[in-house]
Amino acid sequence: MSEKSYRIIQWMTGDVGQVGIRHFADNPVFDLVGVLVHSKDKVGKDAGEIAGIAATGVVATDDIEAIVAMDADCVFYTPIIMDVDTVCRLLRSGKNVVTTSGFFHPTETFREGGEQIRAACSDGGTSFHAGGIHPGYAGDILPLTLARVMSKIEKIRVLEVVNVLTDAPLDHIDWLGFGKEKDKFLSEPTILGLGTVFFAQSMYMVADGLGVTIDNVTSALEAAVATEDITHELGVIPQGTVAAQRHEWTAWVDGTGLIVLEALYTTTTPDKLDPPWSLGKTLYRIEIEGDPPTALTLEGVERADGTMTHPGYDWTAMGAINAIPDVCDAAPGWHTHLDLGLIQPRGLVR
Ligand SMILES: NC(=O)c1ccc[n+]([C@@H]2O[C@H](COP(=O)([O-])OP(=O)(O)OC[C@H]3O[C@@H](n4cnc5c(N)ncnc54)[C@H](OP(=O)(O)O)[C@@H]3O)[C@@H](O)[C@H]2O)c1
Structure with missing residues (x-):
């Protein structure tokens, strides 16, 4: 298996985001480099403390500009509601985005936002993917x-x-x-x-x-x-x-x-x-x-x-996280499950 590792930013630390922190800290394929939070009481805390594990050395911030400016391969984007403009900023900043929050498949409802995402991917030379347990796995x-x-x-x-x-x-x-x-x-x-x-x-x-x-x-x-x-x-x-x-x-x-x-x-x-x-x-x-x-x-x-x-939350997070290496390595664009084909999860046997 590939020795390549991927620098990850965790965007929000709710139920799904905390699974992300625990996994990025444990799987050597991933290197957690930044954590964005909304809650004031989480600012300045080590990501490990937020996620209930040992210290990671990564301190949570609520400074969106600092996170957007940060160098990373991928943002694991798990806010309550996905904001297309924010996702496009991240994509244009040169970071791939993998999310559990929406845009799983380009249906009519998601056509306009999907076009914005595709344009941002093209500008930034980056990729976008959404996965989870349902939608994103059990029902598709x-x-x-x-x-x-x-x-x-x-x-x-x-x-x-x-x-x-x-x-x-x-x-x-x-x-x-x-x-x-x-x-x-x-x-x-x-x-x-x-x-x-x-x-x-x-x-x-x-x-x-x-x-x-x-x-x-x-x-x-x-x-x-x-x-x-x-x-x-x-x-x-x-x-x-x-x-x-x-x-x-x-x-x-x-x-x-x-x-x-x-x-x-x-x-x-x-x-x-x-x-x-x-x-x-x-x-x-x-x-x-x-x-x-x-x-x-x-x-x-x-x-x-x-x-x-x-x-449920582990399945949700991992359904998306396991696609991160394939998404980061893909040609720029919005990659649905049908585009990605059979995912080859990395670092799970450890
Ligand atoms: N496809 C699937 O299978 C599936 C399944 C479950 C969930 N989801 C989606 O995954 C995403 C994350 O779910 P979750 O359960 O982790 O969400 P969550 O725990 O409800 O919240 C996510 C985080 O959003 C931040 N937040 C809270 N209030 C906010 C506000 N007013 N403004 C901005 N940010 C605020 C908080 O971050 P901090 O705590 O870091 O401050 C919160 O922990 C959601 O979009 C959800 O719909 C998908």
């Missing part, structure tokens, strides 16, 4: 990977199950709308519903990969209510309010719902839900109807000591 790379061994495909169903109480930050309970009256919840915009254009990128990537054209994407939403109070560290989801939600997005091709993405987010077990949806544990499952009918489940497993933390 995995179905296409399974398609490789199929002879006929009639329908692709991608199921995401998230137990929010056990496997997500607890502030997500309010943020996702749990605890609302069902009618109110179903009549208002939802966070996941607002993400439709992001998830749609996965469906367009799969369709492009299979050489078919999506006519339109439709969405549906259902909610289940708690049959008893559900208490958690930050409060309670009252009996009778929304305790689980099910989003379904369907990509239609020639009158057939060819690709269905389903997101089941719950806060409890089926026995405390009406209707008693059987939601199971946090996982991704790909089911392909066709020949031969085929399915694949992606789930975290217990460590040797019996502990188990859902690896």
Whole structure:
């Protein structure tokens, strides 16, 4: 394997960015050279302290100009929301950008921003790529990977199950709308519903990969209510309010719902839900109807000591980070998963 190493700037240190710091500090393929934060209380701290590991010698700053001026091969860009102008500045400054925050596939929604990104790549002689777990892996790379061994495909169903109480930050309970009256919840915009254009990128990537054209994407939403109070560290989801939600997005091709993405987010077990949806544990499952009918489940497993933390943020960060060497070594441009082909992760066996 290549001995080449890549100088990395970590842009923001939230859940995903902290995985980045831990990985860049541990994998000799990467050399962490800069860290940008937003939170004042993180400024001046060693990146290792922020990410819960030993000191790295890299001190966090909130000075964006200093970071833009810094010399590095790649910025691992993980803010809350991607700012196209900022990404273009980084690309024009001669740094490649890999992100988990958006622009996974050039759908119509991302056409204009994509053109700006391509122009910045051309000016800076740099490359851009977006990856993650979903979008960016479970709903696009995995179905296409399974398609490789199929002879006929009639329908692709991608199921995401998230137990929010056990496997997500607890502030997500309010943020996702749990605890609302069902009618109110179903009549208002939802966070996941607002993400439709992001998830749609996965469906367009799969369709492009299979050489078919999506006519339109439709969405549906259902909610289940708690049959008893559900208490958690930050409060309670009252009996009778929304305790689980099910989003379904369907990509239609020639009158057939060819690709269905389903997101089941719950806060409890089926026995405390009406209707008693059987939601199971946090996982991704790909089911392909066709020949031969085929399915694949992606789930975290217990460590040797019996502990188990859902690896969603690790998967998110690593899905993008493992592409960094290929992106840095590629010709300038926006490289989607279809452009990059089979990624060869470096430094994982250590
Ligand atoms: N594709 C996927 O599979 C996938 C999955 C999960 C997340 N994501 C995306 O990955 C990105 C990072 O997610 P995350 O969970 O790490 O995010 P996060 O923890 O919510 O926040 C990221 C960081 O943004 C900074 N920030 C907070 N408030 C800010 C403000 N008002 N203005 C500017 N910056 C602010 C903070 O940086 P500091 O703490 O450093 O100050 C915060 O830690 C998001 O865009 C998310 O949508 C993608």
